[in-house]
Amino acid sequence: MDPRPYLTVAVILFLLGAAGFLVRRNLLVLFLAVELMLNGAGLALITFARMHLSMDGEALFFIMLALAAAESAVGLAMVIAIYRNRHHLDADKLDDLKG
Amino acid sequence: MHDALFWFCASIAVGGALLAMLRREPLKCALSLIASFVALAGLYFLLKSPFPAVLQILLYAGAIMVLIVFVIMFLNDESGAPGKGDISRGGLVLAVLILVPLGWILIRAIWNADLPMMPAAPEDFGTVPAMGEKLFTTWLYPFEVLSLLLLAAMAGAVLLAKKRLD
Numbered sequence: 001m002d003p004r005p006y007l008t009v010a011v012i013l014f015l016l017g018a019a020g021f022l023v024r025r026n027l028l029v030l031f032l033a034v035e036l037m038l039n040g041a042g043l044a045l046i047t048f049a050r051m052h053l054s055m056d057g058e059a060l061f062f063i064m065l066a067l068a069a070a071e072s073a074v075g076l077a078m079v080i081a082i083y084r085n086r087h088h089l090d091a092d093k094l095d096d097l098k099g
Numbered sequence: 100m101h102d103a104l105f106w107f108c109a110s111i112a113v114g115g116a117l118l119a120m121l122r123r124e125p126l127k128c129a130l131s132l133i134a135s136f137v138a139l140a141g142l143y144f145l146l147k148s149p150f151p152a153v154l155q156i157l158l159y160a161g162a163i164m165v166l167i168v169f170v171i172m173f174l175n176d177e178s179g180a181p182g183k184g185d186i187s188r189g190g191l192v193l194a195v196l197i198l199v200p201l202g203w204i205l206i207r208a209i210w211n212a213d214l215p216m217m218p219a220a221p222e223d224f225g226t227v228p229a230m231g232e233k234l235f236t237t238w239l240y241p242f243e244v245l246s247l248l249l250l251a252a253m254a255g256a257v258l259l260a261k262k263r264l265d
Contacts, residue, residue, distance in 0.1 A: 004210055005109065006142065007209045008206060008209060008210075009112060009113060011202065012113050012116075013112065013116050015198050015202045016117060017120075018198055019120065019194045019198050020119070022194040022198075023186055023187060024120070024186070024190075025190075028128075028170070032125070036120075043139060043142060043143075046146050046148050049225075050147060050148065051215060053218060055229060055230060056233070056237070059233050059234055061148075062151070062230070062234065063238075063241060063242075065158055066245045066248065067248070069158065069163055070252035071252075073166075073252045073255075074252050074255050076167065076256070076260075077255070077257075078259055079170060080173075080259075080260045
C-alpha cells in the first residue's frame, strides 16, 4: 500500500482549510476552515502511524481531537460574545486592534 | 477493492471540503464539511485504524460539528446572505501568494520522497485495547494534561458566552 495518495489528500485538505481561512470573512466559516486544517493534520498523523506501524501517531490523533473539541468550545463562545456585542460576524470589520 | 474505496472516500473528503469553502451560507458549509469528515473516517478504516475512525464519526462529525451547526442556527446571521460579499480581497491575494507555492512544495516533496510502502498491519493495530494501552502508558502524562485543558476550555466557554462585554 502506497502512503503517498493519503498524504496528498491530507495536504489538499490542509491547503483548502488555509485558503478558506484567508479568503472567507464570515467568522463561522473561518471556524470551519480551522477544523478542516486540523483534519488534514489528523489524516497525516494516521497515515504516518500506519506507515511505521506505531500507535504513537494515533495517540497524537486522539490529542488533536481533544484539542479540536476545546478549541471549538472556546471559539464558539467567542463568536457568540462577538455577535451579541456587534450584531455581525464579519471578520474584516473586527479591526479594533489595528490602532 | 482498496483503490476503489480509497478514491471513493478521498473524492468525497476533498469534494466536501471544497464545497465547504465555496458555499455561501455557513449552514451549508457546515453540512458539506460533515460529509467530508465522514469520508475521512472511511479513509481511517482503510488505514486499519478503526478506533480513530469511530472517534472521527462520534466526536468530529457528531459532537463538534453538531455544536457548530447549533451555533450557526442559533445566531441565524444574515450577513452571509446572497448579494453580500463574503470574500476578502487581500486574503485572496495572500492565499494565492502563500498557498500555491506551499502546496507545490509539499506535494512535490511527498511524491519525490523515498517513503516506505505500508507494511501489513498486525491484527490488533488501531483497535481499542491497543490504543488504550498506548494512551495509558506512554501517553499518560499528555492524556492527563488534556483533561485539564478540556476543563479549562469548558470554564472559559461558559464565562465567555455568559459575560456582556462593554
